[in-house]
Amino acid sequence: MLISIITVTLNDLDNLALTAKSLASQTNKDFQWIIKDGLSVDGTEKYVEEIRTLYDVDYIRKKDISIYDAMNQAIPYAKGKYSIFLNAGDILADENTISKAIGILSKTNSSFAFGSNYDSTIDGDMLFKKARSLDYLKHSLPTSHQAIFYNTTLFETYRYPLEYRICGDYAFTARIFFDGVQDYVTLNFPVCIFKLGGVSQENRKLLLKEGYIIHRTIVKNNRVSASLKYVKRFLTMHAFDHTPKLYGLMWKLFEKWNNAV
Numbered sequence: 001m002l003i004s005i006i007t008v009t010l011n012d013l014d015n016l017a018l019t020a021k022s023l024a025s026q027t028n029k030d031f032q033w034i035i036k037d038g039l040s041v042d043g044t045e046k047y048v049e050e051i052r053t054l055y056d057v058d059y060i061r062k063k064d065i066s067i068y069d070a071m072n073q074a075i076p077y078a079k080g081k082y083s084i085f086l087n088a089g090d091i092l093a094d095e096n097t098i099s100k101a102i103g104i105l106s107k108t109n110s111s112f113a114f115g116s117n118y119d120s121t122i123d124g125d126m127l128f129k130k131a132r133s134l135d136y137l138k139h140s141l142p143t144s145h146q147a148i149f150y151n152t153t154l155f156e157t158y159r160y161p162l163e164y165r166i167c168g169d170y171a172f173t174a175r176i177f178f179d180g181v182q183d184y185v186t187l188n189f190p191v192c193i194f195k196l197g198g199v200s201q202e203n204r205k206l207l208l209k210e211g212y213i214i215h216r217t218i219v220k221n222n223r224v225s226a227s228l229k230y231v232k233r234f235l236t237m238h239a240f241d242h243t244p245k246l247y248g249l250m251w252k253l254f255e256k257w258n259n260a261v
Contacts (some may be wrong), residue, residue: 019089028096032058072160084146086146094190101149116131116189117129118193120193120196137178158176161175174214207233208234
């Protein structure tokens with residue numbers, strides 16, 4: 001069984017090399033690596049040519065207008081039964097991640113399969129974030145986007161929405177779920193390590209705005225419920241920016257609160 005790994009990059013060679021190192025360490029190499037490069041000028045093209053013999057690589061070098069446009073451009077090249085998005089700098093949790101995933105995915109045709117993930121904070125702390133059920137999409141993604149395997153057949157109907165700059169992955173997954181496609185498998189292992197970064201003031205506002213729009217238009221929340229989720233997300237981001245350890249605690253506390261909203 002083949003898995004397609006889609007990586008979007010733009011002038012981020014050092015982080016692309018980290019992802020490449022993670023993939024090279026995998027004990028099972030039954031994966032296709034699709035690299036979508038938005039016309040980098042930092043040596044990415046030369047680097048990909050140098051490593052092509054080590055991987056089953058499809059290299060797409062083409063201009064795009066956003067990360068979600070880049071993902072959409074890469075999707076038609078996916079040949080695997082399942083596809084996962086690991087962008088430059090994202091790494092798999094350990095060297096057996098692909099092997100463990102194939103062991104489960106080869107026995108199912110579920111639309112989604114996902115596991116837990118680790119968040120790596122600015123301070124270097126590793127926060128284990130257990131995957132929730134797919135029903136958590138009424139709030140947000142049930143795990144990191146990089147920890148979700150999508151059945152590649154979903155792409156025959158769905159694409160990432162370009163009207164979102166930050167929350168397109170949530171909107172994409174929520175749209176599928178609320179269209180009634182809700183069959184999934186939970187993987188009993190962490191899939192990826194996601195490096196958290198600081199959120200600029202502009203992006204913070206956009207993240208909150210886009211989340212609210214998704215809750216109103218896709219999840220179909222009323223204004224009160226959507227506003228409460230807006231406040232929760234604001235408090236979580238504030239904690240992450242100023243006290244990352246408190247961020248981890250709040251993430252656990254809000255898990256109980258989410259079940260009641």
